[in-house]
Every structure is written in structure tokens, then in C-alpha cells.
Amino acid sequence: MIRGRDIVKRFGPTTAVDGVTFDVMKGETYGLLGPNGAGKTTLMRLLSALSPLSSGGLVVAGLDVTRQGRAVRERLGVVTQQDGLDTDLTVRQNLETHGYFSGLSRRESRRRAAEVLAFFGLSDRAHDDIDHLSGGMKRRLAIARAFMMAPDVIILDEPTTGLDPQGRNLVWDKLAALKASGVTILMSTHYMEEAAALCDRIAIMHQGRILDEGTPDELIERHASVEVAQLRMVTDVKAEVQAALVAAGYAWREVGTMIHVAARDGQRPQVPPLEGVRVTYRPGNLEDVFLAVAGKGLGEE
Amino acid sequence: MRTQGTWIVAGVRWRSVQALWLRHAVALKRIWKVATTWYLVEPAFALVAVGFGIGRLVDEVEGGVRYSVFVAPGIIMASAMIHAIFECSWGVFYRITGGFYETVLTAPVTVTELALGDLTWAATRAVLTTISVGSVAIAFGWVTSPWAVGILLAALLVGMEIGAIGLIFAALSPNTHTLSLVFTVVATPLYFFSGSFFPIAVLPDVLEPLAWALPLTPGVHIAQGFARGELRLTHLWSALYMIGLTAVILPIAIRLLKRRLVT
Ligand SMILES: Nc1ncnc2c1ncn2[C@@H]1O[C@H](COP(=O)(O)OP(=O)(O)OP(=O)(O)O)[C@@H](O)[C@H]1O
Ligand SMILES: [Mg+2]
Numbered sequence: 170m171i172r173g174r175d176i177v178k179r180f181g182p183t184t185a186v187d188g189v190t191f192d193v194m195k196g197e198t199y200g201l202l203g204p205n206g207a208g209k210t211t212l213m214r215l216l217s218a219l220s221p222l223s224s225g226g227l228v229v230a231g232l233d234v235t236r237q238g239r240a241v242r243e244r245l246g247v248v249t250q251q252d253g254l255d256t257d258l259t260v261r262q263n264l265e266t267h268g269y270f271s272g273l274s275r276r277e278s279r280r281r282a283a284e285v286l287a288f289f290g291l292s293d294r295a296h297d298d299i300d301h302l303s304g305g306m307k308r309r310l311a312i313a314r315a316f317m318m319a320p321d322v323i324i325l326d327e328p329t330t331g332l333d334p335q336g337r338n339l340v341w342d343k344l345a346a347l348k349a350s351g352v353t354i355l356m357s358t359h360y361m362e363e364a365a366a367l368c369d370r371i372a373i374m375h376q377g378r379i380l381d382e383g384t385p386d387e388l389i390e391r392h393a394s395v396e397v398a399q400l401r402m403v404t405d406v407k408a409e410v411q412a413a414l415v416a417a418g419y420a421w422r423e424v425g426t427m428i429h430v431a432a433r434d435g436q437r438p439q440v441p442p443l444e445g446v447r448v449t450y451r452p453g454n455l456e457d458v459f460l461a462v463a464g465k466g467l468g469e470e
Numbered sequence: 471m472r473t474q475g476t477w478i479v480a481g482v483r484w485r486s487v488q489a490l491w492l493r494h495a496v497a498l499k500r501i502w503k504v505a506t507t508w509y510l511v512e513p514a515f516a517l518v519a520v521g522f523g524i525g526r527l528v529d530e531v532e533g534g535v536r537y538s539v540f541v542a543p544g545i546i547m548a549s550a551m552i553h554a555i556f557e558c559s560w561g562v563f564y565r566i567t568g569g570f571y572e573t574v575l576t577a578p579v580t581v582t583e584l585a586l587g588d589l590t591w592a593a594t595r596a597v598l599t600t601i602s603v604g605s606v607a608i609a610f611g612w613v614t615s616p617w618a619v620g621i622l623l624a625a626l627l628v629g630m631e632i633g634a635i636g637l638i639f640a641a642l643s644p645n646t647h648t649l650s651l652v653f654t655v656v657a658t659p660l661y662f663f664s665g666s667f668f669p670i671a672v673l674p675d676v677l678e679p680l681a682w683a684l685p686l687t688p689g690v691h692i693a694q695g696f697a698r699g700e701l702r703l704t705h706l707w708s709a710l711y712m713i714g715l716t717a718v719i720l721p722i723a724i725r726l727l728k729r730r731l732v733t
Contacts, residue, residue, distance in 0.1 A: 180733065219575055220733060239483070239578045247576035253569030257497040266496070270489040270577040272476060314573070 170195045170322055170353040171216065176225035178211050178377075185211040187377030188225070193355055193370075198348050200364045201357040202455075203374030204463055209357040210250050212374075213326050216355065217247045230322055243272070246315030246323040250330075252307045254299045260310055261286065261295040268317045281317055289313040290339065305336040312340060316347075323347070325356040329363060341366060361455040371455070373462045380462045385455055392458040397451055398430040398438045404445030413441040422460060429457070482586065486579040490587025491594070494557075509595075510602040513549035517606055520545060520667065531669055535698070542607040543621060543693035544666025547628055549603055550596035551660055551686050554629040557592045558636025559652045563643060571731060581728045585637055585720070592633030593626050600625040615699030624696065627712045628689040632660075634719040635685065641726035660686040665694075688712050 171193040178186040218238035268278030477484040521538035528537040643649035664686035688708030
């Protein structure tokens with residue numbers, strides 16, 4: 170459904186996307202993970218034919234984004250990182266005008282807007298001003314807008330950033346329903362649970378490149394430890410803890426105020442008992458993958 | 471659901487232009503009570519103040535025309551100009567910086583179509599204010615010729631041409647400080663020096679051609695012609711000048727908008 174080859178995008182001296190090659194199959198949900206400035210939004214704008222490629226090839230739904238931009242945008246639903254709502258109109262009017270821009274008749278737009286509002290639980294806010302919505306509701310409306318045309322492919326740039334857990338679950342439910350109906354989804358996210366819950370495959374992006382790609386399980390197997398010990402220092406003993414870990418030959422990483430210790434030979438890490446340290450164990454997850462892969466990328470600079 | 475009702479002429483999809491126009495109309499309808507002050511009350515103040523106030527002091531201008539009769543079409547065109555410039559500079563600027571135009575562009579719409587939609591809306595606003603202030607002028611008996619409907623044509627030309635200038639400001643301004651230059655550099659000089667309040671002939675000789683070159687002057691000239699029912703060849707030249715200017719400015723504005731929106 171999406172086929173990208175050696176995609177490069179430069180903004181003056183900065184190279185925001187630096188030779189990305191990837192494929193997304195029909196019906197697949199593909200996730201882009203990466204730190205701020207990795208180039209996720211830029212790549213998604215290229216995909217949506219909102220921005221011209223500097224070089225490389227990109228085909229979406231069988232259409233070349235460079236030569237057939239309008240046709241590509243007819244087939245896509247796009248949720249931009251900024252909500253980009255029309256603050257002069259009501260909730261319902263926002264959806265209706267988008268439908269009309271996209272080619273629906275006014276009557277169809279009205280009918281479809283009612284459907285989409287109901288689907289996203291916004292029916293009772295249909296006549297509200299945009300400024301009266303909470304941040305989470307605005308985000309939901311921005312996502313709802315991308316569904317006005319029942320697209321084959323939907324592109325979501327950080328769909329749930331700024332949502333409370335309830336709002337996030339609601340959006341996940343809706344995306345899961347769409348996924349089940351065969352829609353191809355490409356999304357970026359900073360939430361590992363989100364990527365793990367929704368994505369069939371994940372690409373880890375850093376400095377404009379895809380560093381690794383695979384299913385969540387493959388990535389965890391490749392880059393994360395089966396079990397991780399999380400050390401929380403209650404008193405100021407960080408230096409001693411680190412020295413002890415080095416002495417015991419464990420691989421570890423500082424994550425914020427915590428230290429994560431990886432398993433060795435598939436065995437739970439045996440952290441030396443130290444005063445003032447609390448240890449919890451958990452299975453390896455995508456966050457470890459992300460830190461391992463993107464962290465390595467950072468180190469190579 | 472696929473695109474339908476889409477006429478594409480010279481690469482411009484008519485539906486996009488229509489949709490933006492409709493969006494503006496819906497937005498205006500939501501705030502029509504406040505909008506009445508911009509379209510009618512404010513320009514009517516100018517009309518009344520200048521027509522009655524200054525009209526009492528000035529006997530007549532240009533071969534026996536009452537001052538209020540002379541000034542009415544100019545004030546109408548000044549209002550048309552303000553509406554067009556405001557829509558296409560401030561309106562467009564906020565729709566760009568708020569991210570709304572980016573989301574419109576995710577639909578099968580191009581920047582050129584957005585520009586044309588805004589321009590047609592600017593012309594619509596110019597016509598709307600012309601109708602409302604014009605009615606006041608007619609009520610006072612300051613516009614009497616049946617030819618006066620032609621003022622709407624002048625408003626249409628002013629809306630397009632001044633709107634295109636406004637688009638350039640929207641495309642180039644990094645922030646509202648630079649955007650506010652549109653008033654200092656465009657709106658204010660045009661308001662006072664386009665032959666609305668006094669005949670251009672009274673200006674010093676050096677300034678006279680300059681005043682004629684200003685983009686609003688031919689609009690005022692045409693409106694005055696229609697208002698008095700005296701049409702001459704100069705009115706035709708004026709119309710062609712405005713159309714020509716629009717044809718030059720608009721492609722530049724579109725190119726600048728593309729540079730801002732499609733990076
Ligand atoms: N229009 C632009 N002009 C110049 N540089 C840009 C432009 N857009 C993006 N960049 C640069 O490209 C790089 C990638 O930015 P991008 O927004 O794609 O990152 P991202 O992965 O979406 O980050 P985030 O997680 O913060 O949203 C950054 O260095 C950014 O400064
Ligand atoms: Mg981004």
C-alpha cells in the first residue's frame with residue numbers, strides 16, 4: 170500500500186529524512202517510533218503529498234506522490250500533529266466542510282458528519298465552538314475529520330498525544346475497529362504501549378533514518394533483555410550501585426533517575442544487595458528496544 | 471466514496487474554490503450580528519460624518535457636484551478595499567499559522583485553489599459592504615443614477631485586486647508585527663490618496679500620477695462614473711488596469727503562498 174525507496178528530504182542544510190526505505194502492506198498497521206526531531210512528521214508529510222521529496226521514490230495506493238499528489242490525497246485520511254481545526258466553525262461544521270472539500274455533496278457531508286461524530290462520541294458537542302472543547306476532544310475531532318471520507322489508508326501523527334488514559338483508550342478502540350475493517354494505518358507515537366497494542370510492525374527512526382524495523386516481538390527479542398531489573402535509588406548511592414554493576418559484569422542503562430539492568434544468559438539479573446536501592450523486575454519491552462536502538466544511534470554521533 | 475462534482479480547468483479544481491467560499495460564508499453566518507458592524511455600521515459612520523460634516527463646509531467639487539455626492543462612491547470603495555485586504559492578509563495569516571490550511575491541504579486541494587477561494591471571498595465581502603453602505607448612500611439621496619448597480623462591478627474588481635495584495639502579506643509575514651504593516655503600507659495610503667475624499671487633480675503635480683497609479687484609484691474612478699451615470703473611456707482603461715494588476719500580483723502571491731505552505 171505504501172512503498173518508499175531511498176526517501177530524502179532536506180530543508181536547507183538540515184536533512185530531515187535521510188534515505189528511508191520501507192513498505193507497508195495493505196491492512197497493516199505500521200508504527201514510527203523515534204525521539205523528537207527524528208523526522209517522523211516530515212516523512213508523514215511526504216507521504217501525504219503535502220511536501221515534495223528532495224530525492225527518492227514514494228508510491229501510495231499505487232500512485233506516485235510526486236506526480237499524482239491530488240489523487241493520493243483523495244485516498245488518504247491524514248491526522249496532522251497540530252489539530253489544525255477551524256476555530257471559526259462548530260464541531261459539526263468542521264467535519265462537514267472537510268467532507269465538502271474532499272468531494273462529498275453537502276447532503277452526504279452532513280450525513281457522514283453525523284455518523285463520524287457518533288463513532289467518536291462527540292455527538293453531544295456537535296454544535297459547540299471549537300474553543301469550548303477540551304484538548305482531548307479537539308484531538309478526537311481532528312482524528313474524526315480524517316475519517317470523513319472512509320479512507321483506505323490513514324496517516325496519524327501522534328494520534329493520542331495529550332489525551333488522558335480514557336481518551337487514549339477510546340482512540341485505540343476506534344483504531345482497532347478500523348484496523349479490523351482492513352484499513353491500512355501508518356502512525357507515529359511516543360507511547361510504547363500504544364505501539365505495542367496497535368502496530369503490526371514498527372520502525373525505529375532516528376536522525377532521519379530507520380535504524381531497525383520489525384514486529385514488536387522481533388524487536389524485543391533482538392534488542393531487549395527477557396527481564397529487566399529496575400533500580401530506584403532512595404538515597405544518593407548511584408555511584409556505588411554503578412560500580413557494583415560494572416564489577417558484576419552487567420549491562421545497564423541510566424533512565425531518568427532509575428537504572429535498568431539487563432538479563433544475562435536469559436537469567437534474571439542478580440543485583441548485588443545494596444542499602445538504599447529498591448529493585449523491581451519486569452519483562453523486557455519496547456521501551457528497552459527504543460532506548461537500545463535510538464540510544465545507540467545517539468552514541469554514534 | 472470518491473471525489474465527485476469536480477471540474478478541473480487548467481489544473482484548478484472548481485470544487486475546492488467553491489468549498490472554501492462556502493466555508494467563509496458559513497463562518498460569516500455564525501457571526502452575522504457582529505459582522506453587521508463591519509459591513510454596515512462602521513463604513514456608514516464614515517459616510518455620514520464626511521457626507522454631512524465636511525459636505526456642509528465644502529460647496530461643490532469638479533464642476534458643480536455636491537460634495538456628499540462626490541464622496542459617497544469613494545467611501546464605499548474604501549470600505550470594499552478594507553474588507554478585501556483584511557480577509558486576505560489577517561484572515562489568511564491566521565488560517566495558515568493555526569494549522570487549518572495544512573489540514574485543508576490534506577484534502578485533494580491545492581494552494582492555488584485556496585488562493586482563488588480566498589480571493590473570491592474577498593470580492594464577495596467587497597460586494598456585500600458595497601450593497602450595505604451603498605443602500606445608505608441611496609437613502610440619503612447621494613447616489614441616484616440607475617447606473618449605480620455598476621458600482622458592484624467596481625467592488626468586484628477592487629476585491630480581487632486588493633485581495634491579491636493582501637495574500638502577499640499573509641504569505642510573507644513571519645508574525646503579526648510585520649503583518650500589521652499591511653495597514654501602514656497599503657490600507658491607510660489607499661484610503662486617503664485614491665481620490666475618495668478629494669479629486670486627485672487638487673494634489674501637487676508631482677503626486678498626481680503617483681495617485682493614479684495606486685491600485686484603488688481606478689476603482690474609485692469607476693465607482694464615481696457609475697454613481698453619476700457618466701461613463702467615459704477612462705473608466706474602461708481603469709478596469710483594464712485593475713485586471714492587469716491582479717493578473718500580475720496573483721501569480722506572485724500564489725508562488726509565495728506555496729513557498730510558505732508546501733515546504
Ligand atoms: N519546514 C521545516 N523547515 C526546516 N526544518 C524543518 C522543517 N520541518 C522539519 N524540520 C527539521 O527536520 C527535522 C525533523 O523534524 P520532524 O518534525 O520531522 O521530527 P519529528 O520526528 O516529527 O519530531 P517530534 O517527535 O518532535 O514531532 C528537525 O530537525 C526539524 O527541525
Ligand atoms: Mg512530529
